Amino acid sequence: MSENGKQNGKGAGVLELKRQDFMTDQEVRWCPGCGDYSILAQTQKTLPDLKIPREKFVFVSGIGCSSRFPYYVNSYGFHSIHGRAPAVATGIKAARPELSVWVITGDGDALSIGGNHFMHAIRRNLDINIILFNNRIYGLTKGQYSPTSEFGKKTKSTPQGSIDYPINPLCVALANEATFVGRSIDVDVKHLSTVLTQAANHKGVSFVEVFQNCNIFNDGAFKHFTEREHREDRTINLEHGKRMIFGKDRNKGIRLNGIKLEVVDLGNGITETDLLMHDAHSSDPSLAYMLARMEYPEFPVPIGVFHAVGKPTYDELMEAQVQDSISRMGPGNLEKLLNSGDTWVVE
Amino acid sequence: MPVIETENRKDLVEIENVTIRFAGDSGDGMQLTGTQFTNTSAILGNDISTLPDFPAEIRAPAGSLPGVSGFQINFSSRDIRTPGDEPNVLVAMNPAALKVNLHDLEKGGILIINSDAFAELNLKKAGYEKNPLEDGSLSAYRVISIPLTELNLNALKDLNLGRKEADRCKNFFALGMMYWLYDRPLDPTLKWMQSKFQKNPVVLEANVRALRAGFNYADTTELFTTHYRVRKASLAPGKYRNITGNEATALGFIAAAQVAKRPLFYASYPITPASDILHELSRHKNFGIKTFQAEDEIAAMTAAIGASFAGHLGLTGTSGPGVALKSEAIGLAVMTELPVVIANIQRGGPSTGLPTKTEQADLLQAMFGRNGECPVPIVAAATPSDCFAMAFEAFRIATMFMTPVFYLSDGYLGNGSEPWKLPKVDELPNIDIEYRTEAEGFHPYLRNEATLGRPWAIPGTPGLEHRIGGLEKQHITGNVSYDPDNHEFMVRLRAEKVARIANFIPEVEVFGKPEGKLLVVGWGGTYGAITSAVEVMQTRGKSVSSVHLRHLNPFPKNLGGVLSRFEKVLVPELNLGQLCLLLRARYLVDAIGFNKVKGHPFKISELVRKMEELV
Numbered sequence: 017m018s019e020n021g022k023q024n025g026k027g028a029g030v031l032e033l034k035r036q037d038f039m040t041d042q043e044v045r046w047c048p049g050c051g052d053y054s055i056l057a058q059t060q061k062t063l064p065d066l067k068i069p070r071e072k073f074v075f076v077s078g079i080g081c082s083s084r085f086p087y088y089v090n091s092y093g094f095h096s097i098h099g100r101a102p103a104v105a106t107g108i109k110a111a112r113p114e115l116s117v118w119v120i121t122g123d124g125d126a127l128s129i130g131g132n133h134f135m136h137a138i139r140r141n142l143d144i145n146i147i148l149f150n151n152r153i154y155g156l157t158k159g160q161y162s163p164t165s166e167f168g169k170k171t172k173s174t175p176q177g178s179i180d181y182p183i184n185p186l187c188v189a190l191a192n193e194a195t196f197v198g199r200s201i202d203v204d205v206k207h208l209s210t211v212l213t214q215a216a217n218h219k220g221v222s223f224v225e226v227f228q229n230c231n232i233f234n235d236g237a238f239k240h241f242t243e244r245e246h247r248e249d250r251t252i253n254l255e256h257g258k259r260m261i262f263g264k265d266r267n268k269g270i271r272l273n274g275i276k277l278e279v280v281d282l283g284n285g286i287t288e289t290d291l292l293m294h295d296a297h298s299s300d301p302s303l304a305y306m307l308a309r310m311e312y313p314e315f316p317v318p319i320g321v322f323h324a325v326g327k328p329t330y331d332e333l334m335e336a337q338v339q340d341s342i343s344r345m346g347p348g349n350l351e352k353l354l355n356s357g358d359t360w361v362v363e
Numbered sequence: 364m365p366v367i368e369t370e371n372r373k374d375l376v377e378i379e380n381v382t383i384r385f386a387g388d389s390g391d392g393m394q395l396t397g398t399q400f401t402n403t404s405a406i407l408g409n410d411i412s413t414l415p416d417f418p419a420e421i422r423a424p425a426g427s428l429p430g431v432s433g434f435q436i437n438f439s440s441r442d443i444r445t446p447g448d449e450p451n452v453l454v455a456m457n458p459a460a461l462k463v464n465l466h467d468l469e470k471g472g473i474l475i476i477n478s479d480a481f482a483e484l485n486l487k488k489a490g491y492e493k494n495p496l497e498d499g500s501l502s503a504y505r506v507i508s509i510p511l512t513e514l515n516l517n518a519l520k521d522l523n524l525g526r527k528e529a530d531r532c533k534n535f536f537a538l539g540m541m542y543w544l545y546d547r548p549l550d551p552t553l554k555w556m557q558s559k560f561q562k563n564p565v566v567l568e569a570n571v572r573a574l575r576a577g578f579n580y581a582d583t584t585e586l587f588t589t590h591y592r593v594r595k596a597s598l599a600p601g602k603y604r605n606i607t608g609n610e611a612t613a614l615g616f617i618a619a620a621q622v623a624k625r626p627l628f629y630a631s632y633p634i635t636p637a638s639d640i641l642h643e644l645s646r647h648k649n650f651g652i653k654t655f656q657a658e659d660e661i662a663a664m665t666a667a668i669g670a671s672f673a674g675h676l677g678l679t680g681t682s683g684p685g686v687a688l689k690s691e692a693i694g695l696a697v698m699t700e701l702p703v704v705i706a707n708i709q710r711g712g713p714s715t716g717l718p719t720k721t722e723q724a725d726l727l728q729a730m731f732g733r734n735g736e737c738p739v740p741i742v743a744a745a746t747p748s749d750c751f752a753m754a755f756e757a758f759r760i761a762t763m764f765m766t767p768v769f770y771l772s773d774g775y776l777g778n779g780s781e782p783w784k785l786p787k788v789d790e791l792p793n794i795d796i797e798y799r800t801e802a803e804g805f806h807p808y809l810r811n812e813a814t815l816g817r818p819w820a821i822p823g824t825p826g827l828e829h830r831i832g833g834l835e836k837q838h839i840t841g842n843v844s845y846d847p848d849n850h851e852f853m854v855r856l857r858a859e860k861v862a863r864i865a866n867f868i869p870e871v872e873v874f875g876k877p878e879g880k881l882l883v884v885g886w887g888g889t890y891g892a893i894t895s896a897v898e899v900m901q902t903r904g905k906s907v908s909s910v911h912l913r914h915l916n917p918f919p920k921n922l923g924g925v926l927s928r929f930e931k932v933l934v935p936e937l938n939l940g941q942l943c944l945l946l947r948a949r950y951l952v953d954a955i956g957f958n959k960v961k962g963h964p965f966k967i968s969e970l971v972r973k974m975e976e977l978v
Contacts, residue, residue, distance in 0.1 A: 040830075042842070071825045076669070077832075086830050087843065092822040094672055095832025096665065097695050103662035107669025107677065108822070110653060111628050115673065115822050133665075136658040334653055341648035348650030350621045351788050354614060358551070359604045359785070360406055362597075 033064040040090045051202035051228035052081060055149060056088055058208045063091075066216050068116050075118045076105045078130060081156045081230070082122035082149035099130025102137035105144050106330075113331040116216070119146040124154050127163040127185060138192040138221050140330040145215050145222045148185055149202075153234035165234075185225045186308035186322060190301045195220035197304060197322040201242050202228045207253065207319065214321055220329050241317045250312055254320035256296035259288045262316050270307075270315070277306055279315055296324045373582075374589045380439030381545060381593060382447030385537070386464045387456030389422055389432045392534035397434025399538055403551045405605035405782055408595030409438040412891065414446035414964065415778045419635070419718045426488040431463045440594040444746070444891030446779065448966035454537055456480060456511070458489035465501075474504040475540070477533070479512035507586050511536055518576035519569050528566070532573035539577025546592045549574060599784060606783040608747035608776035609636070612680075612706065613643035615754025617650055620676050622755075623762060623794040628670035630655040630663040631680045635718040636774040637708040640680045660685040664692035664705070671701040672831075674798060674821035676758055680706035683725045684715065686732065693767055694733040697857065699831045700808075700817050702761035702768075706754070709773040709887075711962045720962025721775035723887045724938035729769040730916060730945065736854045738861040740764070741915040743771040745890035748783035750776060753913055759794050763867065764860055765816040771915070773937075775964050776888040802826030807841035814867075815860035817841075864917050871919040875901055875908030880978045882929035883909040884954070886942050889965055893935055896970035905978050912942070923950045931977050933957055935970055 038060040046052045063073065073091035077083035079098035086093030096104045101119045109117040119137070126134045126148050137146065153171070154160040160173040164185065168177040189197050196218040200208040208226065215222035227238045241250035252262035252270065260270035267282050269291035280286050295303070304323040310316065342348075383400070387393045394415055404411050416433040423430030437447035452473040455461040457480040468474060481496050495501055496508055515533040516526070535552075542549060552574060560567035581587050606614075620627035629644045629652060631637070645654040653675075657663035663679045671677035681689070686707050696703050709725045711717030729741045742757050744750040750772055757770040799805060799818035807829040808817050820827040829841060837844035838852055873882075874894060881900075885893040890911045900907040910925060912918065926932055926946070932954040934943040940956035947954050957973045959965060 069825070071823055071828060074673075074822045075830075086832070091828050093830035093832075094669070094699075095830065095834065096668075097691055097833055100661060100665040100692065103657065103665040104669035104672070106655070106657075106662070107628065107630060107666030107671075108673045109669075110655060110666070111626070111670040111673040111675045112823065132658055133662055136662065334655075338648045338651060338653060342651075345649040348617075348621070348647060348652075350618055350650075353617065353647070353650075354785050354788065355602065355604075357604050358402060358406055359602055360408065361602050362408065362595075362600050 031064075031067055031069060033070055035060045035064060037070055038063050038090050040088055042087050044088050045084065046081060047232050049231040050081070051151065051230070052085070052149065054202045054205060055147075055208065055226055055228065056085065058205050059212060060089065062209050062212045062216070065213065066116070072114065073116045073118070074108055075120055076101045076108065077120040078122075078125035079156070080122040080125045080154070082120055082228070083125060085120040099125055099128070100133055101125070102130065102133040102146065106137055106140070106142055109142050109144050109331050110334055113143070113335055117144040119144060121146065121148050123148065123150045123152060123162040123164040123185070127183060127188065135188070135192050138189055138194045138223060141193075141195055141220045141327060143219055143221070143329040143331055146224070147212070147215075148223070148225045149228040150185060150225050151228045151230035151234055152237045153230050155230045155233050159233040184308060185223075187305060189223040190305045190308060190323065193301070194223045194323065195327055196222035196324045197308070198222070198224040199319045199322070200224065200226050201238070201319060202226055203242055204247075204319075211321065214324070218324055220326060241312050250316050252316040252318050254294045254296070254307065254318055254322060256294055256321065256324070259291040259293050261288065261291060268316075277310065277315065296321050298323075299325055373587075375546065375592055376589055377592045377594065379441060379593070380437065380443060381452065381591065382435065382437040382450045383452040383454065383541065384433055384435040384450035384464060384467070385454045386431060386433040386460035387534070388425055388459065389418060389430045390425060391432070391456045392531070393432045393434050393456070396534045396538045397436055399552045399555065400541060400547070401436050401780060402555075402605055403542070403547045404436070404438040405603070406551050407547065408598075409440065409593055410443050410596035410598060411436060411438045411605065411781060412443055412446045413437070413780045414775065417719050424488075426457055426459055426485045428459050428463055428489060431460050433460070433464060438593060440596050442596060442598070444895050445964065445967060448968050454541065456534075456537065458485045458491055458495075461495065462489045462491065468504060470503050472504055474501060474506045475537075476506060476508045477511035477537070478508040479510045509540075509586065514576065514580060515573055518572050522569050522572070523565060524569055529569060532569050535570050535573040536577035536580075539574040539579075540581040543578045543581035544587060544590050546590055549578060598782060601784040603782045603784055605780050606748055607778055607780045608744065608750040608772055609639040609708065609778065610643060611748055611750035611783060612744070612754045612770075612772060612777070613640050615751040616644070616678055616704070616758070617647060617652065618751070618788075618791060619755045619758035619794060620652070621650065622791050623676060623758065623796050625796060626651045626653065626675045627678060628653050628655070628667060628675040629678045629680070630657050630666040630670070632657050632660045632663050632685065634660075634682050634685050636710055636777045637680045637682050637685075637706065639777070640706065640708070660688035661692060664689040665695075667703050668692060668696050668699070668701055671696075671703045672699070672822070674819070676762070677701070677703035678706070679703070680708065682708050682710045682718075683712045683728065686725060686728055690733050693739060694735065694737050695833045696767035697733070697737050697739060698833050698836070700765045702758070702765055702819070704757045704761055704768050704770055706757075706770045706772065708777045709771060717962050719774065721773045721888065721964060722937050722960065722962065723771075723773055723889070724941065724960070725771065726886070726915060726938070726941040727944070729771060736858065738858050739767055739769055739916070740861055740864055741769040741771060743887045743913055743915055744776055745887065745911050745913055747776050747779050747781045749890075749913070751783070751786070755791065756913075759792055760864055760867075762794055762796050763816065764814050764864060765819060766860065771887060773888045798824065799827060800824055806839050807831060808836055808839050810839075813863070815856060815863060862917050865920045868914050868919060870921040871910050871912065871925060873908050873910055873925060876906070877908070877925070878928035879906035879908055880929065881905075881907045881931045881933060881974060882926065883907065883933045883935065883974065884912065884926075884942065884946065885909065885935055886912040886915055889935055889937065892965035892967050892970055895967045896974060899967065899971050900974050900978070905974070907974055907978060915942070915945075918949065926950050926952050931955065933974065933977060935965060935973070937965070
C-alpha cells in the first residue's frame with residue numbers, strides 16, 4: 017500500500033491519488049489475454065481523476081470472472097452472491113449516499129439470475145454505476161451460453177446450438193428508464209476511460225456495457241468490429257450534439273428515414289445536415305432505444321453515451337423523507353415513543 | 364364511566380375472567396370490534412390476552428365459511444397468559460360464523476346471535492339445512508337471539524345514510540351490547556371514533572349512535588338479566604400499554620438502534636404476518652430509520668447486508684417462505700461476519716401453507732437451512748410484550764459478535780396483544796459499538812479475544828480499505844483462501860464464535876422446583892399455555908417444573924444440567940418435534956414431544972392432560 021493510502025482528502029485542494037493507489041497486492045488471476053485486465057487498468061486510471069477520496073469508493077460484484085474485479089481494486093469492496101450485487105449496492109448507497117458505489121457484473125450475473133435486481137436498481141435510479149462486462153458467455157463455469165449469446169451458439173450446455181433468443185443489455189436498461197446508458201469496448205482504452213468518467217460524473221444510475229473478450233471460452237466474439245482494421249468502419253461513436261458520421265474516411269452516416277434508421281453514404285446529394293444529430297439528453301429514450309438495436313452487419317455497432325438525463329435519485333429522495341420527518345415530528349425520542357398510545361399506571 | 368343501574372331485575376355479578384369470541388363475516392368488522400373491546404379492557408386494568416383469527420383471502424364471498432373472521436379475547440382480574448382455551452361467550456354475526464365456531468364454545472356458554480342474518484340464503488351458504496335457531500340444536504347453550512341488523516338500522520334511520528353504510532355499523536351495536544354485559548365504559552371507544560372519523564361527521568354520528576344503541580338495548584331488554592364485572596387485575600406496579608407482538612417487535616428494533624446510536628435500515632418484502640413491522644417502522648423515519656420495500660425477499664436480505672457493510676444496523680423481516688428465499692444470502696452474512704438481524708414471524712407451512720395461522724415449525728430451518736457449516740444464533744420471543752426484549756437482544760448479539768441473528772416470533776404473538784409494562788429507557792441493556800478507525804495493524808479478519816468477533820471497518824474510513832465476500836477467508840487477513848487447513852480452522856472458528864455467545868446470555872430459569880418428576884421445555888409463543896398448565900399441575904401438588912427457552916442457539920449454559928435433574932422431559936411444540944430433536948441430539952436426553960400442528964395455539968387443558976399422563 018502506498019503512502020497515499022493515508023490521505024483522506026478531508027482538506028481543501030486537489031487529491032493526489034494515482035493509479036497505484038487503487039492497485040492491490042493480490043495476484044490477478046484472470047486468464048492471460050482476458051479483456052478484464054484492460055478494463056481494470058482503465059478503471060484504476062480513471063478513478064483518481066474523479067477527485068473522490070479513495071475510502072469513499074465501494075465496488076460491489078456478484079459472481080463470475082467479472083465479479084473478481086473488486087479484489088484487484090484497493091478500495092472497499094464486496095464480492096457478493098450471483099446476481100445480487102445491485103441489491104447489495106442499493107443497501108450500501110441508500111444507507112450512505114455519500115459513498116461512490118460501483119456494481120461490477122457480467123452478462124450472466126446481471127441478465128440471467130440477476131435480471132430482477134438489475135431491473136429494479138435501474139428503475140429506482142440509485143446514484144450508482146453499473147458496469148456490465150459482456151463477453152457473451154459464462155466464463156467462470158467454463159463455457160455455457162449466456163442471455164447475450166447468439167441464437168444457435170454451440171457451447172457445452174448447447175451442443176446442438178442455443179435455442180434462446182438473446183437480449184440486448186442496453187435495451188433492458190432503457191426499458192427500465194435508465195438515466196445514463198453507455199457502451200464501450202475493452203480494448204479501446206481511451207474511449208472506455210471517457211465513458212467511465214461520464215458515467216461516474218452522472219448523478220443517477222449509470223449503466224455501461226463493455227464488450228469484453230473472453231479469449232478462452234468465446235474468443236473473438238467482437239473481433240468483427242473491434243479489430244483495428246475494421247473498427248472505424250464498423251462502429252459509430254455517439255456523441256451528444258454531433259452528427260452521426262462514421263467510417264475510416266468519415267464518409268458514412270446514420271439518418272432517420274421515416275421511423276427507421278438507415279445507413280447512408282455521404283455525397284450524391286447527401287450531406288452532414290441530413291444525418292441524425294445525436295441528442296443524448298432527450299427525455300424520450302425511444303431514439304436511444306433504436307440506436308441501441310443497431311447491429312452488424314446492417315449497421316455500425318454504436319458505442320458511446322446513448323442517453324443521459326437527470327431526475328431525482330432514490331437515495332436522495334429517501335434521505336429527504338428522513339429529513340422531512342425529522343423537521344415535522346422532531347428527532348425521534350425513544351422515551352416518548354414507548355410511552356405513546358393509551359397508557360395506564362398500576363400503583 | 365356510565366352509571367350502572369342495579370335494579371332488582373338486573374344483577375351485577377363479579378367474576379374473575381371471561382373469554383369472548385367475536386365472529387362474523389370478513390366484512391363485518393370483527394377485528395375492529397375485538398380490538399376496541401381489548402383496548403377498553405386494558406385501560407380498565409384487566410389482564411388481557413388476544414387471538415385474532417382471520418382468513419387468508421382479502422374478501423371471501425360474503426356469508427361463506429372461508430370468509431369467517433374471528434377475534435378472541437380473554438380478560439381477567441388475575442394474571443392470565445393465554446387467550447383462553449374455550450370461549451365462554453360467542454358472538455356470531457351470521458350462520459357461517461356460528462358453524463365455524465360453535466364447537467369451541469364451552470357447554471352452557473352464552474351464544475349471542477344476530478337472528479336477522481339467519482335467513483335462507485345465508486343458512487345455505489353455511490351448509491345448514493335447517494335453521495339452528497329453530498331446530499333445538501343449540502339447546503346446550505344459553506342462546507340470546509337478537510334482531511341485530513334491524514335494531515341497528517332503526518337506531519340510524521333518520522341519518523342520511525344508505526342501507527349498506529348503516530348496516531356496516533352493526534358491529535358497534537354488538538360492541539355496545541358487550542360493553543354493557545361486561546360493565547365496560549363507552550368513553551375509550553367514543554374517543555377513538557372522534558379521532559378516526561373526524562373527517563366524516565355522518566359516519567361518526569352513525570357509529571356513535573350504534574354503540575350507544577347497543578349499550579342501551581342490552582341495559583333495557585329482558586334478554587339480559589345479569590351483567591358482569593371483571594375487576595382490575597393486580598399487575599405489578601408500573602406504567603402499561605396494550606401491545607401486539609408485531610408492534611413490540613418494531614419498538615424493540617427501534618430501541619436497539621437508539622441505544623446502539625446507529626441508524627436502522629429495514630429492508631423487507633410484504634408477507635403475512637410480518638408486513639405490519641414494515642408499516643410501523645416506515646412511520647418512524649424521524650428516528651433516522653430508512654425503510655426499503657425491496658423487489659423481493661432476496662433483495663431485501665442483500666440490501667440489509669449492504670447496509671450493515673456500510674455501518675448501519677441491517678434488518679429484514681419476513682415469514683417462513685421468505686427465509687427460504689434468503690438462505691443463500693444469510694450464508695453470505697455468516698461468511699462476511701456482518702451484524703444483520705433476520706426476523707421470522709412464523710406461520711403455518713410448508714410452502715405457502717396457512718398464511719394467517721400460527722405455527723412454530725421454522726426452528727430447524729433457522730438452525731440448518733443453509734449450505735455448508737453455517738451457524739446462526741437464534742433468539743425467540745415468548746409473549747407479545749417479550750417481542751420487544753428479544754428484538755433488542757437480537758441486535759445486542761449481532762453487533763457484539765459480528766454475526767447475523769435470527770429473531771423468531773409467530774403469527775399468534777405478532778397479532779395477539781397483552782398489557783406491556785413499559786421499560787425505562789435508561790435501564791435497557793448496553794449495546795456498545797465501535798467502528799474500527801486505526802489503520803495500523805488492521806486486518807479485516809482480526810479476532811476479539813473474548814467474542815471472536817471481527818472489527819467493523821466501514822467504507823469511508825481512510826486506510827482501512829479492504830474486500831470481503833462469500834469465498835472462504837484466510838484467518839486474520841481475510842484474503843480469499845482455498846488452503847485445506849485454513850478452511851477447517853475457519854469453519855471451526857465460526858462455530859466457536861456462535862458457541863461463545865453462551866458466555867454472554869443469561870442462564871435459563873426454572874419455573875418451579877429445580878428437580879422433580881417432569882420438566883416441560885418450551886420455546887416461542889407457547890409460553891403462556893405451558894406456564895399456565897404447569898401452574899395447574901403445581902397447584903395439584905404434582906412434581907412438574909418448566910423452562911422456556913428464549914435463546915435457541917446457542918442454548919444457555921446451564922440447560923444440560925437443568926434437564927438432567929428431572930426424570931422426564933416433555934417438549935410441547937407447534938411442529939413435529941424440532942426443539943425436541945435438538946435437545947435429544949445435544950444433551951442425549953430422552954425428551955418426549957407433544958406436538959400439535961393445527962394452526963392454533965395450545966390449550967391449557969390439552970397440556971394438562973398430557974402432563975398428567977406423564978407423572
